[in-house]
Amino acid sequence: MASPANKLKSPPFTIGTHNGHFHADEALAVYMLRLLPEYQDSLLVRSREPELLEACDIIVDVQGQYDGTKHFDHHQHTFSETFSPDFNTKLSSAGLIYKHFAPRIISQRLKLPEHSPAVTTVLNQLYRDFIEALDANDNGISAYPADVKPSFNAKGVTLASVVGGLNPAWNEECSDEQHDARFVKASNLIGEVFVNKLDYYGKAWLPARDFVISALQNRKSIHSSGKIMVFETSIPWKDHLSTLEDELGIPDEEKPLYVLYGEGPGKNWRIQAVPVSKDSFVSRKPLPEVWRGVRDEKLSEISGIDGGVFVHASGFVGGNKTYEGVFKMAEKALDMA
Incomplete structure (x- = not known):
């Protein structure tokens, strides 16, 4: 102008x-x-x-x-x-x-x-x-x-x-x-x-918005609870998830708790706890306290899941060598206090 x-x-x-x-x-x-x-x-x-x-x-x-x-x-x-x-x-x-x-x-x-x-x-x-x-x-x-x-x-x-x-x-x-x-x-x-x-x-x-929409809509095909979302790779999802949950009117009891994503072909997988808001350091459901700050074989032993890589001391993120392993981490975390 x-x-x-x-x-x-x-x-x-x-x-x-x-x-x-x-x-x-x-x-x-x-x-x-x-x-x-x-x-x-x-x-x-x-x-x-x-x-x-x-x-x-x-x-x-x-x-x-x-x-x-x-x-x-x-x-x-x-x-x-x-x-x-x-x-x-x-x-x-x-x-x-x-x-x-x-x-x-x-x-x-x-x-x-x-x-x-x-x-x-x-x-x-x-x-x-x-x-x-x-x-x-x-x-x-x-x-x-x-x-x-x-x-x-x-x-x-x-x-x-x-x-x-x-x-x-x-x-x-x-x-x-x-x-x-x-x-x-x-x-x-x-x-x-x-x-x-x-x-x-x-x-x-x-461009990540469409992937978040798809993952949100299909999450119950991943796990019947609808509490787990999966991306093939790491994308910017927090802003979009927060906005879409509001737009779609998803009630609190149906909102996802964990996001799984790959680090690249042949690399490890991550599990991240969804924050209470996009800029918060507080998670809706952190990974189990007994896993936090533990790595590698010790993590596999404590969790009972092969391929453990790490869980952050605050419980907001963790990793496993395979998708199967990180999915089991999410399943167990859902059931643990």
């Missing part, structure tokens, strides 16, 4: 943003714009001079305006835009550019029609699992209630902190040109992460 003025111009167009200290949101916003053909070779103006910025074709994270065509700032007091009614997080410049331009970006990258259901699914998932956190970070929104004290400090390893760390230190000499070069480096860094995530959701995560 380019500025109407762009229709009268030929590329390269110009992107404007503020100079000085940069953040992850405008660094990604600029990168996303440059994924579009009209901005692929765009010039970048980093300034706080209104005249210089208004001469640009599109302006992000500065000027105190949002119109969805040329101005994409979120700092004005009246701003309250969210990605959709399903989200409460106020957008940053990253979320604004994503909201307006990501359908085209995803469509081009995945070679799918812009308004296809697949593009919409990836659009929403990528926002939920990546962009929203950047919006929240830039707007000072915490992921946790104020009375929750974290077990450790993770701020130094967030993507936003890594991008911010590319700014010059307070006591470091840095010219405007050098600072601009650092911004480009930061933009490329976070942009590559964005593209990798887009590729994952579009080319790996989304």
Whole structure:
């Protein structure tokens, strides 16, 4: 959705943003714009001079305006835009550019029609699992209630902190040109992460959905209880399973407890306990306590199942040398406390 003025111009167009200290949101916003053909070779103006910025074709994270065509700032007091009614997080410049331009970006990258259901699914998932956190970070929104004290400090390893760390230190000499070069480096860094995530959701995560649907529908042919699902290989199944269980209205007593999958031709098989939610470390039914932290022959001896490989100390995952062995592990685990 380019500025109407762009229709009268030929590329390269110009992107404007503020100079000085940069953040992850405008660094990604600029990168996303440059994924579009009209901005692929765009010039970048980093300034706080209104005249210089208004001469640009599109302006992000500065000027105190949002119109969805040329101005994409979120700092004005009246701003309250969210990605959709399903989200409460106020957008940053990253979320604004994503909201307006990501359908085209995803469509081009995945070679799918812009308004296809697949593009919409990836659009929403990528926002939920990546962009929203950047919006929240830039707007000072915490992921946790104020009375929750974290077990450790993770701020130094967030993507936003890594991008911010590319700014010059307070006591470091840095010219405007050098600072601009650092911004480009930061933009490329976070942009590559964005593209990798887009590729994952579009080319790996989304195709896995059909396999999860099939496994969920056929699980009672695997075991009469319907508590065991099987995949020939490891696929991203947790998100899809959680969503499909809700969509299909599967009652708790009929939900699967264990997922079995192969590690590759001629390799071992894994059994994984289904978590209570897709991001939880708590399992619906962990593998038996007596198996946990035990490996190889000792595991085979304790479980009474040949081919034992391991069971994790927390009981969320285990392994056996064969499908038959891992299936027996699941059967026994269903019956044990």
